[in-house]
Amino acid sequence: MTELLPHVKVHYQLSAAELIEQTLLRNEGVLNDTGALVISTGKFTGRSPLDKFIVRDAQTETTVDWNKFNNAIEESSFYKLREDMLAYLDKREEVWVRNAYLCADPSFHLSIRMINENPWANHFGANMFLTPEPGEQECPEPEWMIIHAPGFQAEPVSHGTRQENFTVISFMHKTILIGGTGYTGEIKKAVFTVLNYILPLQRGVLSMHCSANEGAAGDTALFFGLSGTGKTTLSSDPGRRLIGDDEHGWGNEGIFNFEGGCYAKIANLSAQHEPDIFRAIRFGALVENTEFKSGTGQIDFGSTSITENTRVSYPLSFIDRAKIPSISASPENIFLLTCDAYGVLPLVSRLTHAQAMFYFISGYTAKIAGTEQGVKEPRATFSSCFGAPFLPLSPAVYASLFLEKLQASGARVWMINTGWTCGPYGVGKRIGIAYSRAMVAAALEGKLEDVEYLVHPVFGMLIPQYCPMVPREILNPWETWKNQAAYQRAAKELARKFSENFKQFENDFNGFSVFPPSLDLAMDHKAGHNKSKI
Template sequence: MLSDKTYHNSPVDFLIKKSLERKEVIQSKSGALVTYTGKYTGRSPGDRFIVDSPLTHDKINWGKVNVPISKEKYNLLYQKVSNFFDAEKEVFVVDAEVGADKKHSINLRVYCQYAYQAIFATHLFRRLKDIPADFKPDLTVYCAPSVTADPKTDGTNSEAFVILNFDDKKIIIGATKYLGEIKKAVFSYMNYLLPQKNVFPMHCSANIDVEGKTTAIFFGLSGTGKTTLSADPERRLIGDDEHGWSENGVFNFEGGCYAKCINIKKESEPQIWSAIHKKGAVVENVVLNNDGDFDFASDKFTENTRAIYPLESIDNSVPSGIGGQPKYVIFLTADGFGVLPPVAKLDFNQSAYHFLSGYTSKLAGTECGVKEPQPTFSAFFGEPFMPLKPMVYLNLLRDYLKKYDVKIYLVNTGWTGGAYGVGERISIHDTRSIITAILNGQLDDVACRYDKIFNLSVPTKVTGVEDKILDPSESWSDKEKYIDSANKLAQQFVNNIKKFTDVEQSIINSGPRISE
């Protein structure tokens, strides 16, 4: 699968030059590149498939998320992709590593139709200092946006496709230019592979104190604050999105960050702001002003505007991508109902309950067709990327929490004073103050009130946060409406947990309760 001109592991400066020459991108005032992805500005979950085979069939949690496709249909599309790359005049290939822990890492090769895709892969995955001549990939990804599927003959739902073939260790992507499909497809592969080695894969960010003693993990879906909260000037960033937890500690899968840009401000997120403006960053679907500067407030193309940059663009990042055993685990949610407290302490069973629930409000733009926040439950805070059966991931969480005596908190970065459209988003200042108090150990033994609807222990004092913020009922002008809204959300929790038929009653009893 090589063209006459295959550019293999090219330097970023060369790829920048090629992407500009080929008119794939526009160069901004800061030197960062801007690309527009057209029809697909977010993931297209309805177009993702897993090849069904005798080796994988009993392992996969088949359903709406993990949809099977036959080996025969896969072969048809793989041949289309292979023929496309054979006919291309220029092809860009990137060899990299996934996983900072050498014991659990894999070799990755990515075939790219566009030079800017190769920049993305170079930044996102872990770069190898010396690539051996006999480099052999453990996983190969083929990304060809110009290749489209025919649903009538190819067994897909549309022209777009993202197909994971675990047996052949290949991923093929067609019709979509959205860079996040590459990232999440590789993540899904790791989430299939690592649990079979007793390593816990996580949709989370992670950081560590400057002395290297206190590692923290932040679980959360897109838009809940994983990237923002882990990029803390007072701590060192291990990674912003995908990690493994092994007997050696926490390790980043990646070597870069793929951050949301919508409404980003230098004052509130200085590290990310700076990284986005550096030469070599690739910015996705952000409007450029006439002077070539970014308009981060514009959602002209999508609210899911993104930027990719290497981890070293964050000044206080951890180059090794490795931290010790975590002391704190934080579950992030962005509650669009405005009824969850901004922070709560979780016991062992509550941790299992909220890990399975994975509640947040799906934010606009992260998937095609999502225009405003919607309540959603995504098990493990990343169900779309977890192909194995739920108890596999739950048992890994429980084993690691118990083994390393970790403290767990639920932190709500969503709305207060009313639901989305009425209330306001909890300020980054307040959320950062809560996170700081957790990581400094200030909330370990603090006094708590009992939230009878959500069955949670809620701290009554947090340094730097007004007391009334800690009790969402106090910020609603209509208390009866608050109780009604809280009960509606609690009922959704109760309904959702019923789908996990193998879960012990002690975990079920740890969730929300309907208030009379």
């Protein structure tokens, strides 16, 4: 590091205990009553997607899908930023450096080096990224560099940024620059963006924003879903081992975790509903932007006065049932989770592979009142491949790979609605977590194989007519509505929203549709129409 930072003291590859001690000595954090390090990330407590840039150069010009998430910046601006950031860091008293790697599968290891202005940010890297186990070979010379300086503020005119904070990724120079923000999630998602470019384009690996677990027989399950749909909750199963909670790759030999840790939301966390995460908040964990209960060292998980996006990072080994190394076979079951606030979609349904690809590229959920400023009624939200902000390539690339992997593996795909039944938000009721868990368990245990299915007349998915531990009367969503005409109107309107969203992909999937030819089909389930068995 002497060639880059010749005048500053460099702390290299420190342990968690050392990084925590230095954070405390610098008055940049405190310990809670269980020994976890609690810090503030400053002005920014979440990602700033408008301030993430990719360097436009000969490599990225024709490969990156330039859109509102992939903002272009000139190479000259990257050079200027990198030079000024290193000059800024070289004037600090000390910096923290860590070598690590990404991807649990050795075939896809990507070595990285982090340079951090603060010890707690380096600790975040130690929690989230992979380091050699005792006896393993040390990390090789890094392929990628991450330079992280929250105290460095860009000058938009001279640096080509939108404002003082920024994340800039150069695929040509294999460098990530992050400045003006202390939110550690920017580090995590910048790395995810890099892998979302490299692995599909260069290695034929499907990169995925999903959680994953493994059963006692070695069977793998994936859980895709946007925030609030239950991705973390439903993948946490006392009878299965956790592979990872957020980011994975799917290669020819199976799946693997990108990370070595978890970065979990902790708003309203309780020992009853999320015992694994609750127990993980101990010495070695890094908690962000929380408050303490008055006069105590206890975290007030119900307080959102700083932010609703309170977080904790910890090593995967903090989870008792974690599988390490976090590698598994290709999935046998895949769950697409949605919180449908319109009360239209079935609680559980099975998808054909073509339908699965359609709903995967759609990435649907519905925001409800109170989740976002200005949202006063349910609002359909579509995020391609359940991770649009982190996809540097066209969503069609990931969706096509997804379909290819499905067909090769023969995986079963299920949609689980964790939203509303008996009517829309404000009229109906939220589906209980016990029912959602029962549906996932039934699918995993093969208890939905030899049952009767009914085809949804608007959306086309197959609805099981029996599921253990779930009342029969709530399986078909239209049967839960008092007004059948109102249900049909709501279903057709949601289908229209799906169709409108899919228009952006029509050139990639010419003539593709998963809906029945007409949206005027009668819902005559009593006559036995559209019934089948798997």
